[in-house]
Structures are given as C-alpha cells and as structure tokens.
Amino acid sequence: MRRLQRRERITDIDDGNQKCERNENINNKVSGDWSISGTKVVGPNGKEITNLVKPSCLAIAHHNPNLLLVGDDGAGKHVVFIYNISGTPVIVDTIGILGGIAAGTPWLVDSFKIWGYIKGVGTDNTGNIYVVFSLHNTNSDIRSSCIRSYSPDGNTLLWELANYHFVDNVAFDPTTDGKDLYSYIGHYKVDYSKTDPGTEWSQFGVTYNMDESDPRDDHAMGSIYFIWKNGKRYMFRHHEYGGDFTIYEFDDSPSELAHYIGVYDQFTDTYGKYVDDNGNIWEASQYNGVYKTPFLGTDEEGKPKFGPVEHWPMPEPMTNLQRIVYSPSEDAAYLTGYDEDFRIYGKNIHGVINAGPTVAVYDEWHTGNPKLRWIRRIPYWQPEIFGNEYGSVTAAAVDEAGDYFFIGYGIKDYSELPDVSGPTLLSEEVTRLHSKYNPSNGWVRVYRKSDGSIVGRMVPDSAVNYEMGWLDLRESLAAMQRSTGEYNLLVEEGWKARNILYRWCPDGTCMESDMSISMESPQNEELFYIDSTISFSATVNAGTSEITKVQFIAKINHKDSVLFEDETAPYQFDWEDAPKGDFTVFAKCFNSENASKQTPPVLIRVNDGNPYGRLSFNQKKTYFTFDSIVVSITGTDFDGTIDSTELFIDGVSVSQMGAAPFQYIWKSLMEGEHFIHAVVIDNDGKKGYTDTLDVKIFGNLPSVIIPQDAVNGLIYDYFHNSFGSINDMASADPIRNGFVKNISISNAIRRDNFGFYYYGYIKIPVSGLYTFYTNSDDGSVIYIDSIEIVNNDGLHAPQERSGSALLEAGVHYFSALFFEQGGGEEFDSYIKGPGFEKWKFPIRCYTVFCPIPCPSLR
Template identity: 25%
Template structure:
C-alpha cells in the first residue's frame, strides 16, 4: 500500500503500483476487505501512488501502457512507444465501475467495450515515452474539485470533479500527497521524490502560498498528510520517529499537539518486535469523522526501489485514545520459510520471524513476531541495495550461533546474516554477501566492479567498507546458475548450469562472529554424468549424499522453462570421496503442454524424504533412499484448494519435528503468503 484515502464513515481506499493478484486498489472497513477496484492490472493497466474520495467518486492514480504495442485502440491505450499516467474515476458505491465523463466506444454487437468504459473514465495527465515515469504522487478531492499532483511537471493541476475539465494549475516543487481543508485550502508535501527532507506547504484554493508552517522535527520525513474534523493536521513521519504527528492552530500559528505511535516505531526497545503503535515504514495516514486514525505501512516507505514490493504491508485503525481497533497484514511476497534451528516453533522468512502454536486451528497457528531489517541502524544492509526482494531463507546453526542465508528471486547472489538479540533484538545483522552478476549488486556501497566478490563484515558494524571485499581471482566464475544450498555443516553449494558445482567450505567464525568463506577454499566438481545441464544440488553431510537435478541428452532442456529444477533427479553417495556412486536416477514430473504446466520448480531434502514442488504448489514427496514417490500434497479447503504460482527457485522447505511430523513450507506469490502443510507419515 503506497496511498490511502479515508471516507467520513471509516472506509479505507488504497492504491499501490502493483499487487500480484490484481488488488492494487482495494477497499477496507473494520478490518475486512470489501473488494478491489480492478482495471489496474493487465491489459496495459497498472496501479499508482495516490487515491482520493469525495461523496460520489473514488479517484485512483493509475498507469496505462499498451503491452509493447500489442494493445491498439485510439483513446483506450497509448500509441506504441508511449505510456500514460493519469486518474481513473470510479463510482464510490462500487469502485469496479468506471464513472464515465466522456463517450465510451461500443463493440460491433452494440455492447460497451469494458476497456473503453475504463478509458471513458480516465483522465490522461502525462504522456511519456514507454519506460519513463511521470506518476501522479498525490490527489485530493471535494465534491466539486479534484487536485492532482503532477509531480514530474512540478505543478498542481485543478479539475472540475464532475466534468473533469482542466480549471487551473500552479507551480510547486515536486508535489506529493495532499489534503484538502474544510476552508478549501490545500496542504501539500513538496520535494516528494528527490528531496532528502520533504517539506509541507499550505496553499489557498487559487494556488497562493500561505504563511502557515508546521514545526516539523528536523529529522522528519513527511510522506502523507490528512486533516481531521477539528482542523488538526496529521503528518505521517517516515523518519526515525516512525510516528503520526499532530499539529493544531494556536494563536494564529500551528503548534505540535500530539503524536500517534511509539517513538522509533518497530525499532524502539526490542528492535524489530511488532506491536500496536510500532509503525514500520509509513506510507499513508487518514482520519474519519469519528477521529479514528488509519495508518498504512510497507516496511520501508513510499519510495522503495529497488526492493520491488516493499517489505510487508500493514493497514491499521486506531481509536482517538490510541487503542488499536484492527489491523490487516500483507507481509510476504516471493518469499519462503525455514524453521529456526535454535528455537522450536520459530520460523524465518526472508526478513521476518514468525512463531507457531500448532495447537491452534489452521490460519490461527502463526503469529508475526520479528522484523529483521533495520534500515536506521544498518543502512548498508544489502536488502536495501540489491534487486528482487529480501530473499529465500536457509537458517543454520554453526558453532552454537544461528545464521540466516538468503538468496534472491533469480538466485543471483547470497546474503548472510548473524544475530545478537541482546544488542539488536530481532534484527538480522549483515554478516556476509557472495555476489553473482554485477547488475544485481551494482548498488551495494563500495562494491568493487564486476560482481564475483565476497564481502564479510570484518569490522563487525554491518557497514560495507572497502576492506571487507575480496574479489574472485580463482579463475572459476561461480556467477550464473539457479542452485544455492547451505548444508548443515555450513558449506555453501553453488550449481552452475554447465560449469559444474562449486563448494565454498565453511572456515569457522572470525573474531566478529561472521562465518568465513573464501574463493581459495573452494572445491569445484565437474558436471556429473549423465547430466548435460545442471540446475540444483542439495548436499546431506550425514550420508555424504548429493541430490542433483537438471537435464540429460535423453531429457533435454526447454528454454521456455528457465527456473525449473530440470527433468531428472540423481542421488549420488560417497560424494566427497572423489568416487561418487550413483544410487538412483528418477524422472521428475514434466508436462509442459499441460494447463497448468506440470514441472518441478524447487526441491529440498529433510528427514527421510525429498520434497519437490510444482509451479502451482503441488508437492511431490519421494523416499530419499529409494527414489520412489510416496504421494502428493495439494492445497486444502483452508485456502480454497488453490495455490498461486511458486515463482522462486528455492520455494519449498521442510522440517521434521521430534514427533515425526513434517512441516512443509511453500512460497505462494499470487496472494502473498507461504503455505504451511502438516504431514505425519503413517
């Protein structure tokens, strides 16, 4: 969620540039989702960063493209090579319905074209070359007037809310979120895109800058603004305070009159511990007629590149006395889960920790208890400087300490974290990073050029200083490939497509408590028979067994399916002896013409079994000693017997509990969650 608008009766309207299942613009009330607007996902459309409401309409900032020229229709989609940014007007009683203000085209059979209907309720504000950005960063509306922050053009534009005709405009430096006062004046966040410290300005209805100022703290980062029925100004501060700040007029000037939220937010006290009023990355604030305050967060704030989906959204409501009334969570995206080796019923995801209580019913058996990324204490954390989301976890206990290893959605690089609960609470402290290709790590502070380096936190402060980097001079380039695995002894296994398998040996812990890896302590294994291309390698030290997947001459690769593990799984025993023995070879499910497609996109080994997951979430279970399939785990009625896409190369993990029950975790990115299956073999 990057923007919210709140109606007087307490309905919350949201917007965001992207939601995997198409709910960019949604409506909530009393902690329940009432529905989503649609028309913001696919067929050229995308969501946006602003939303406003009046008594009749919902105004949504959206983007409109043409799918690289494949969508053609004058007035419905931009011409090839162009992109539109503007405002979609919807009916307040049902935001799925476009509120037309221009003629809609009809189909040959006389019916209204649904895309043309949306176009007839769309105000195009900016047309730019495809790939450029000119997003609308703020909207405000009365029953008669719509105000638009045309941020890229440094102006506020004014439109008639009924006819949507342009009425006026005035110059403002990078206008962002706005709030309309009862007297018709407008509060605006300026410098919304590039200023390190945005400001708040007050304008008359005709665009005259007023003398009013808000005494914002020097380190505040205002990201949204709202007004209540008493004329108080509410500012969402995404700086170190992580609070909503209240300002009231007293003696002709505005003074600070209160706050909502614990100072420091989720990072105060036990850093990373969530709870009421412990905000984390504010993106929106609103208030209803009863003075209930609504706060949206996403783990980092409204400008979250290059993290993609942010670090987990929440939307919550607070009564005037500060009591939390409700909260909804959208915490995970392209993310896996892995049991904490040091604590029973504790589960890590890419940047969160959850606590299980398996005595409770499905869906009530987990609780969010830890946020791992602390951008104020560890701003160099690679989660903020590498592309493609926080990562997919493998947690290992080495020499009595827990370490978290995270790979990204495209298996490019590997992040390593350590923990110090007494000093850092739930925070995962940057400890190491093994770089892959240059592009994925180009934003890492002080990184040497070219990728192919190892960084270790040699100073113990989580800062990426130049003395922590070691370039790869071994001659063996490990970048490229889909397989990362960290075995229970701490060795890192990297599977390259056609160059073989690399093993970085765990070299113990350094003086700062970081695991040590070096290119000089690396073993390279050639591509084993019968493979022509490799995809994954999972090593189990207890039996010296390596489970390898990929393609063979008889079962070749199909380049259209590039994240999958391959068509063949082989178990080799005595792997480290130099004379491995092929124990068995099995053919994995592979029906690329099926709908949905049947392949294997991820696998893991735990206890007595190999768990292999299809892109649509079905988990095949194989006996690890014989290779025989035991059965298939599929989504149950708790989730509508449906799973969205597994869209990551490490999207399944498993854990054998002391009572013999297995917990199997599967990434599910369509609706932003991790599926947890419980299975106890007979």
C-alpha cells in the same frame, strides 16, 4: 487486535471504517489548505509546523477539521503526530513510538512500532485512526506494507492488514523445532498447538533497517537460507534470477537486525545453490559437477570467511545439474537435472522454474566414491519438444526431510502425465475446476527417500480458496521434520504474494506435548570401527507426560529399524556387531497418549579405519602430447589426517607427496591410453585407494582422404530451440540445411533460440601445431577429426576460448557448432598455425570442403 486474513476486504468490515474507491488519485502531501514543503508543513494564514525531520504525508481528520495528522519518516522518528490546528499548531497526540522499529528492544515488533516508510494517514467519521506504511520507497524495492487501525485515543490497535513477501521464501530455524521462521526482512513465531489455518503464526521481528543501505533494497525478490554458526545467526540470500549470493549476520539477541557483511560469488554456471545446517554452501554446476565451500563465520574485520573449496566431477549418469540438496545426517546428495538419456531442452523456459526431468540420489558422498542410491524421472513436459497437449510442466524447487524428498512444481503438475500417480495428501481432493488460476500450479510431490517411489501430492485446499500461483523461485520450498514426527513444508507462491505452510503427519501420531528428548551419544559424524560397541544414551524431560518407552532407531537400507526399546530410565543401549557403513540414528520417546518426540538425526560411520581417496584433473576433455595435466589427489580420514600420497601411471609410481596440496604436474605426455590411480596414507599408516581413471593422449592427428568431387564450402544444419548447451543439439531436428562458403550466422531466421551445425573438411598444408578460437554469445565448440578442440559452451556474454591440436598435412574432418538462447548473438572463429598469426576462419590456403552432393541453400 484482530489480524485480518488476506481474503477479507477492508470495505467489508462493519466497524465504521471509511470505504476507499479503487483507482482514486490520492495526493498524500496535500490536505485542504495544508501541504508539505521540504521539512516543514505549511498552512493558511502563515501557519507552519517546523519541528519535523522528514514529513512524508498528512491528512485533516475526517471527524474533526481542527486536527491534522502528519507522518514523519525522519531517522529517529517514524511516528504520526496529531496537531490541533485551530490556532497555532500544537501536538496533542502521537501515534507510534519514537524511533519506530528500532526503539526499545531493537527491531522487535510492537503494535505501536512503525516498521516502514509512512505512506498515508487519516481517520474515519468515528475518529478511528489509520496509518499506512511500507518498506517500498524510492531507494528500496522491498514489497512489504501494512495498514493499521487505531482507536480514536490512539491507545488500542484495532486491526491490521499486512503483506510481507512477494516472490520470497521463508526458512525454518533448525534449532527451535520449526517454531521460528525467517524471511529476508522478518522473523515470525509459530504456535503449532493451533490448527486453524492462518492463526498459528505471528510477526515477531523485522530484520531490515530502512535507515541504512542494504543490498535487499535492490534485490527484493529471492530466496534465503538461515543457519546458526559459532553462536551467531546468519542468513544467505539468493536473488530470484541468480547472481549475488549475499550474506547477513544478525545482532545478538534480543535485537532482530541482520546486517549485510559480504557476498559469495565463487561460481556462476549454476542454477542450484543450497546451504546445509552446518553452513556449507553447495553448488550444482550445470556442466562441471558439484562444489562445496564451507562458511566459517566472520574474520576480524567482520567479513565472511570461507574454507577451501571441494569439487566432485559430474556424477554418472547425470550430464547437467540444476538443483542440489545435501543431507548431512545421511552424507547423501540429492541432485536434479538431466541425465545422459534425456537431453536438456528449454532449460530457461519460464525463467528459472526448471529443475529438470531427472532426480538422482548419491550416498557416501564424502568418501570419495559416491554410490548411486536411485535415479528416476519426474513429470516434465515442454510444448516445443513434445507438443501443446499439456503446456509447460516443470519442477521448480526441491528439499528433503526425514524419510521423504519433496518436489515443488512451479508450473503445473498434470495427473495425465506419465508417472504422476499417487493420492492427494493433507487436503481434500482437488480438481482443476476448483482453481481460479492455473490448475495444479504449486503442487508439491512427495517421494520416499529409500527407493524414490511416489507417496502422493500436497495441494492447496479451501483454506486458500483452492488458489495457487507459480512457485517463482529456484529455492521456493523449505521442508523439515519436527520432533513430533510432523512434516512441515513452506511453499512460496508468486500470485498471492505469500508462503503456504503444509503440515503432514504420515502415521497420525504427531501430537503436541511438553515432553522433550535429547541424545547424548553417539555424536554426529562419530567414527566407530568394525567389532566395536556403539553406546546409545538419551535423556527425557517428561513435562506433564507419562513416558512409556524410548526407542533407539537406525536407518538400515534407508528404512527405520528399531535397535532397542527401553521402558525405564536411564535410557541406554549398546549396539554390538554393527555392520560396516554409514547410519543415520536417532532416539524417540512416547507418552501414554501415544504422542511422540524424537531427536534430530545424527550420522555415524562404521568402517575399517582406512582412508578414502579421490583423483581429479584440470578441466579439459582432450589432451595432446604437448599438454601438461595437473593431477590432484584428495583424501578423507575420519579418525585422523592424510599424511602422504603416492601417484601411479600405468602401474609405475611417479610421485610421492608428503604435504598437501597433493598435486602432480604430468608433463612429456606419451601418445596412447593411460591408467592412473593413487594411494592415500593416513597418520596411522593405513592406506586407501582411489578409483583408476582412463586417460587418452593424442599425438599428430593423421589426415583423411577427401572425396574426389568435393567443392569449397561447408554443409550446415539450422535449428530452432531453446538450447542451454551444445549437447542439447544432439537430439534436436534441424528445420533446414544448406551450403555456405564461410561460417556465418547472418542467415539465421530469428535472433533468439536458434543454433547452427557446420561440417565438412579442412585442408592443412603444413604439419604442425594449430590453435583454433571461437568468440561467441552464447555457446560454441570446434571439433577436428571428431575430437573436441575448442570448448566455449554454455550461456554467456561474448567470450573467447581456444584449443590446440597437432595436425598432419592434408585433409581433416571439421565441424563447428553454435547456439544462441537470448540477448545478443555473436559467433566468429579463428585459426593460428605455422608461419602465420591469428586469422579469421576460414582463410586463403585453409580451405573447407563440402562432400558431394552439397545441398543447395533453401
């Protein structure tokens, strides 16, 4: 059987096949005098075929008018019946195996198993048989289909042409050295000894049952993560535009079927999700930092089971997060988004294809005190901000493997932009003239994990006719380092509906061989104390190779350092006087041809045995004396448990807690600046200390003096831009300003991508507690005396948020900000105070003032 390459056209195949004309209207329910009627096929002179379940298509054979081909899509069928219709119809042959892909070894691909809905059948003038099937149907949006050609006797598959994915990524199985790949509906095998592009892979299994309901029917486009947990295979699927994060559990081998078991929907303000090899779900919240939720498998009812959520506040200097990748072997988080020196612009430009202009990497993530390894800018250009010289240039997806960090560009990667130097890796040199679509779409940039320096780019070459479309997913890139040292990248691209596999060997020694190596010690996340001895041990299966040496390697300062080299078995080494810190270690064997194999990296920790602690507050920016603050203390002890904690405010112990959760409700707040820290104590009595946090508590906000010539009303600035948060407006320039008596967005010039900033004074007649409200779509905030009182920020449907302040009678500075990105637009503000309930703002007696000179409305 020959599997056609995508660039071949069926009409060019010289084997007697009938050519098809484009745009021909084909009725697959009728052929000659025969037609489908419900569950029957009816013909001339009262002839009927009734032994069918769900006939879907039919055709009179082109080479023999006495033969009728009928596709049956009924449950348990999924075959093509061939009838002799010269007299009473009688079956003379069957193409396919009854039951389709579910027959025999369930959902294992076979040349005679039909794995989709049968859409068309027919023959050519030599008797070759054709079957067209697809997973796309009235109840399914899946875009996978196949054309097969069988010999006239139906016993030989001559060729097939299939497409499997459209805007879908493919993921590596981390346990098989990249030899197994999974998509949302398929399982594929890869033979890396083959080097001709397109010949390495083959379809192995179908993971989707078209005879049962499945969320994949409605959400055909998206990304997946594949993991093993408790001896079972699991798949996580994220829709192209976010939303549902669905979870699937595979049947035990040899079945290939994956069943929907539930959905994960903890947080919604995130464009970045990631599932590490241990099954932890990581989320980069746009405005609230990082969340981690352990996936524990399934409960007694077969539903997904999750562990407690961990939260890290926004790490400085980042202000908005778009993507996250977590590396367990380094305990490092790779984050992209926007930092405090680069305001977010056009976050949603071109859908979700925007990872931001900034990459920041943090080590020792779980210690409670992550350390910034490096931060750098990546190519980024948006025409509404910088001009149209380059069009839109935005990264879409990120991943890490081995010594490198990879960034896939969803839309362009122009060399002329600042900081995009670097050689072309893997492929022949490519210029813009090579591409028949958009130049530089889908290029992958490679950076060193050690210091963030650029290595080069991976670009499409002649194997794909130099053609590449958009990376049209947030998680459109999957990277791994194989045991040979070779780096493999799977890149989704939306134009030609495919995934491209890049293979890259940085040092040129990545040869296939039958040797293998495993490391028995140390174990992953094993803890060692300073001055202890760390024993390394590796076992090598030589296969047909002659083993020349084994190296034990540790990454020190994020670079490989050979600790010991052993030329004879048993391969062992004792590392003495290891310094304090986290280390990624692995073993690597070499044969006489200098081919190598290495073990997966593991993380070891060398410390003094003291635990780590972390403080966090309930989410609020401004605290008043009438508030209560929930202080949470969490701790990590790598060789035991956290048994107790002690909380200090301004150096005074206020709470000792002996059982988790360690939370303290701080009431009766005093006005002024306060300093908070905590001590965590483990089961051995050792202590760890959190960072000290600075908290400012406000009392009555004093009034200010209003200009004598102020008049009723507010100044406003009006903006045109695609904002994603209120902070985005700080660096934008208004296109107009003016004066209004009341807050209203009715004078906006357009309905999407605009914002207002209102400011002036508010007169408060009576001292007391005042509550302010906004109801908005999208984001809004209110400031009193330059202090944030109401935070209703972000992209969302209409929602109300409120905040309170103690205000002294008199005049106070007032400002309100609102932005609208897309969809509906709505903004109303309200006030409640002593002696009155909630009223729309501003109202009688609560006058706003505009300082002179007030600009006239233009």
